[in-house]
Each structure stands twice: as C-alpha cells, then as structure tokens.
Amino acid sequence: MHPAARRATAEGIGTATLVAAVVGSGIMATRLTADVGLQLLINAVATVGALAVLIWSLGPISGAHFNPAVTLVATARAEMRRSEAGLYIAAQILGALLGAVVAHVMFELPAVTLATKQRTGLGQWLGEIVATAGLLALIGALTRTGLGRLGPALVPAWIGAAYFFTSSTSFANPAVTIGRAITDSFSGIAPGDVPGFIVAQLLGAALGAALTEVFYPRAGTPEPLDLPAPVHDHQP
Template sequence: MNPTLWRRLLAEFVGTALLVTAVVGSGIMATRLSDDIGLQLLENSVATAFALGALILTFGPVSGAHFNPVVSAVDWFLGRRTGTGLSAQDLGGYIGAQTAGAIGGAVLADLMFKLPAVDIAAKHRTGTDLWLGEVVATTGLLLLIFALARSGRASVAPAAVGAYIGAAYWFTSSTSFANPAVTIGRAFTDTFAGIAPSSVPGFIVAQLVGLAVGVGLLLALYPSVGSAAGDVVVHPDGESVRS
C-alpha cells in the first residue's frame, strides 16, 4: 500500500535536506581537519557515500528515497505507460520537496558550523570537462538504480548507490553532483562543497543530458524497464515498495 502523498513529500524533503547537510557539513569539517585537498575530498566523499546509503535505508520504504529530480523524472517517464512509478502530479511535488530540502540542508550545515545561514557560493565550476563529468555521473547513476529495480535487486540499492556516488567523486571531473536539487542547494553555501550560482545552469543542463542518455541506454538494454519503474527498495520481507 502506498504511503499518502504528504508523507512521501516529507520523506523526500527531509531525506534530501540531510543528504545536502552531509555533503556540505563533511566538506566544512574536512577543510578544518586537513590542508590537503586530496584528503579533504576523501573525507567528503566517504561521509557522503555512507550518509546516502543510510538515508536510502531510512526513507526508501516511504518515498522510494529518490532525493533527486532526475531519478524522479525517469521514474515518471518510464512508468507512465504501465501505471508504475510516479504520476505527473507526484513528480511536481517530489521535485519541489527535493529542491526545498536541498536548500534547507545547506542552511542547516552552515548553522551547525557557526557560518552565515545563507552565504552564496563563490566557487565557479564551469567548462566542457566538468559538464561532461556530470553527464557521465548522471547517466551511470540512472543506469544503476533502474537496472537494480528491473533485475529484482533493489534491496542492494542503499549500498550500491552509496558506493557509486563515493566512487564518482573521484572518477568524474565534476566530483559527481548528478542531482539538480543538490546542485541548487550547494549554491547557498560558500564552503568546500559550494558552487557559484552562475555555474548552476551549466551543471543542470549537463545532468538533463545525462538523463536523456541514461533513459536511452535503459530502454536499449532493458526494453521492459518501465514495468519496474516503481520498484525502488525492498522491505526486509522481500516485498517491493512502489514509489
């Protein structure tokens, strides 16, 4: 039985907020603990990967733990013909909750570390190399999530998605934002994880390109993937949860 929409939206809001809090907060802590940029990135990536896995376990049974507009958009797109996944109305609510949560998470992290609640980032992240990194990161994330759902292995999603994001910090030039809501949220903190507002549109366009590439590959590799669009996580008893 599906949880009510307000519960799912609350789960997406809180889950995305805590994810961005983990990303920003661990970045702040990393810069305070070390002067080595490589070590700072390692600390940031490990904390983010573990936090993401834990958050998927926590909120997955309620909302599917998307925490990401591109994941929600693909869930809607692939499932619209078979009646699985999100409805168009739900999609709008998910994107709004995720974006608001991401901004709130950045503010929360700043406040925890005695920084201005809203401090617009000044770190410019732009260039075809970074945009290509976002295409790769987003495509890979979508392939992983929906391939797991299609093959009946959604129960390993928390570990798999956390591991992928942790690895993608290192193998992509952009350090793998792969999430429009998180990208917007990170513009509200002038810290290690921040991104200047002027750089946000380029990242989001690249993520949307990754969405298109990911959908194309999913349909080519798994023609019936739409039937599993709503299978996001699995309860301990093995029963699928529809998002």
C-alpha cells in the same frame, strides 16, 4: 498524513539530510586538514555513508529519489503521476536549501553565503553527464532486475567512485546542485554555474534512462531472436 504528502516529506527530509552531509563534511574537512585530496576523501566518505542510510531508511516510504532527475525519469516512464512528481521535486529543492542552511548553522556560519567557487566548462559538464548517466542506468538496472534491495549499497558506491573519477566530483543531482549554490565552502558551486550543471545532469539522466531501455527492456518487450544465418544451397 495523506500518503502523497508523507512521501514528499520523506523526499524533503532525505534531500536535506544528504545536502547537510555534503556541505557539513566539506566544512569539517577544511577545518581538519589543508590537504585537498584528504578533504575530498572526507567529503566523499561522509556522503556515501549518509546516502546509504537514507536510501535504506526512506526507500520503503518514497523510493528514496532525493533527486529531480530520478523523479523526472520515473514520471517519463509513467511510474508516478505528474502531480506527485511536482510535489517530489519541490520537496527535494526546498530540502536541499534547508540542508545547506542546517550545515552552516551547525558550524556557526551565516545561514546563507552564496558560493564563489567556479565549476564550469566542457570537462566538468561531461563529468556531470557521465555521473548522472551512470546513476540512472544503475537505478534502472536495479529496478528492472528486481534487485532494488541492493540500492543502499550500490548507489552510494557509484557516487563515491564518481567523486574521484569524474572531473566535476559527481553532483549528479539538480536539487543538490541548487543547495550547494548557497554555501561558500568546500562543496559550493557559484550560482552562475548551476544552469550548466543542471543541463548536463538532465542530459545524463536521459542517457542513463535510454541505456536502461536497451539493456533491461520492460517485461513483455520481445527480444530479437538469435537465429542462425540462413544456409544457401548452391547446387546447380
């Protein structure tokens, strides 16, 4: 298999598995309990666990983006070619849709059921900006400090935390958002609300990327010198 195709395949499979975990655990949670808080906890724990495994296992192959926002930022930084970025994003979106279908089939539901759950409004959009900005800033920090090996632990930790402290429950991923539009289950989002979430996610990605440049500038970028204030001699 051509290396670019191999990497894109890893992205598709990784994103599909991630969405299957999100959607499947949401379906399971509603079958296990009527407690919404416990449902969200089950959903979050399953997502965090799956994401950790996927980053660890597929990171060495494709970088484990599983997220068009991550791919777009890498492309803007000239860290990957536009042609390959296009393959990544296509694979991520197709994988997300496939993951939702697989989750439905596992639980003997119709393969596709358009979501009816409304997720919209300034508060939820702000939640997506915060969740995505934090995610991209974290990835940037790990990359610039050479600590990418901590990604399988820290990236899921951020997503898991953001499940509970953001108003949107931290989608933070345009492909996952699209995949969740075809499931009328606990984790679904009405198709009409998808564009607002994606715009918020892209704004958050840009903010997170900017924070990376502020706090972790590229090697070779000169830092401002911390010089003492000049002493003025006021002798007559």
